[in-house]
Amino acid sequence: MNTFGDIIGRATELPWLWAGLVAYGLATIVVIAGVMRMPHRAAGAMAAHDSYVPSEKARTWHGHEKLVLVLVSSGVALIAIALAERWVRIGHGPFVNLFELLMSQLFSLGLIFAITYWRVPAMRASAVVALPLIWVLGIWVLTLQPVDTPLPPTYHNDWLWAHVGLGKIFLSLCLIGTGLAGVILLRHSERFAPWFRHMPANEVLDGLAWRFMLLAFIFHSLMLVAGAVWAQDAWGRYWSWDALETSSFLNWLLLGMGLHARFTYRVPLRAGAVLIIAVFVFAFFTYFGTPFYSEAAHKGVI
């Protein structure tokens, strides 16, 4: 019988994981402190915006933003080491139990968020919303035991990689859209509105958020296709309305409906933001909620 101490003792990946979570935590603190300090300067810049010519440096990075990027990137690197350590130790990738699924999500969410943070300055302050959401997973993973679970025979399939990887990109893009949607909603609060005064207008953020959601839709569709091919190989059927399939299909429909509504009608900004958050919450439930109401998320997994 493995005791808790034995399991923790064997899990050499834990220090790297903890260090990565600390880096994410510091990034969250820095970004919140940063946006709280920024309004005065940014507001001044905006008030005199016609004559304001920012320096080349200021054009790209606000004071704390580089530090946030460095911290998030460090967190990604540390969690990557944790994943590699675990992979070598147990002999397979992070595909089976909730501990390793959360760990790999922490990696992929951080990685894609960092890349977007670097390349899309307009969304940077939305880290105030997105990073705490990543931390929900961080806190959750700390409550789980890093138990070793053998790889089921049906997981020796290249399409699994495509399915899981595409799903991670989808969730990450949803997270970025949700960060922007969160900013739109927070701007309606007197307390939080000043934090985001340096960001583009809500209409711009809304457009940007929906572009990320459309991209998320593309990756969600690819994930479903790759998953169907894997399911056909693994269990002899490409679709079976199991817990994950049903939930992810409903998520796909919800996002599809949202995109149709957004591209066709004048959806109020707040309603659009709520819809984006609803899609993210649904996706979150699909990824991490199904273990609570389904013995085997995918039928035949055991």
Added chain:
Amino acid sequence: MKKFLRALGSIRLALVGMVLLGVGAALSYDNPAGTPVWVLVAPLALLAINLFCAIATNPRINRRPGLLVFHLGLFAIIVLAGIGRLTHLDGQLEITEGSAFSPDELTEVKKGPFHGDGLSKVAFIQGSYTVEYNAGMVRGLTHSQVLIPDGRGGMISRVVGDDRPLVLEGYRFYTTYNKGFAPVLTWMPDQGEAMTGTIHMPSYPLFDYKQDSNWTPPGGKPLRFWLRLDTGLRQDAAWLLDGKKASGVLVVNAGERRVELLPGQSLRLEGGSLRYERLTSWMGYKVFYDPTLHWLFVASVVAIMGLGAHFWRKFGVRMQRTHESSITDTPVASSGRMP
């Protein structure tokens, strides 16, 4: 007419169809027995009509190549899925080592009304198999040997298992966790010809504690069999299930009599003799046929590529502009509608 088609192809109807499909999907969760298939078929039919009319009448779709390809792809997926259900076959098969496949042995068969007779062309002989187990009896990889005709009068060997199905004539045979042992028995009646057959014991090692079965000889009394196996099964370490290395004692209960037979031994019963020839194994397969599989994949990928092309064409350049506008800290007015 055009107005009618436009109404059928409206976004509003698409949204209604999607909501109905969502309800149908939720009702279909875990394939409950009481849910009729029309909860999915009706909204899919509505969406197919809506898609067709939208493609024909909506310039926002048919004048944008990417969106057009995406919606055509979705339409093709619905049509192909429908054809697939009308022509599909699902079934289970238990086949004994050394015996040839026969379509008559399929059980739990579900098939579409337009399923053909291709299964009768399928030919293979089941060979032996091995299954790896990790410590704690966690199942690993299955390697099942099959012999298939090489087209020149001979047979070629192939190993299938888990996510590597045997594909013959479009029918896909997947190994399952369901496999076990089968004593080969010969019944030699006092009058008439001897007959040889197998008794499939319950799935092993899932039911290793319950390797029993019943059989009644022609004109005789019911017999109860229990198979005492020695397979080297281990709970605490990795282990390989290999039928060639397994042995078993067959315990026969005939009324009050209880006799243990080793391979080659016989038992005299009322009306004839029963000989336990040897121990063999059986493998359980899931059988699947859907002629639209590859086309569904192509339609799905083409559809998504269309949407990707639309995204790139519409927003690829604009995204860059948004970045540039954002870094000047300048709020940008917008109509609130996506371009």
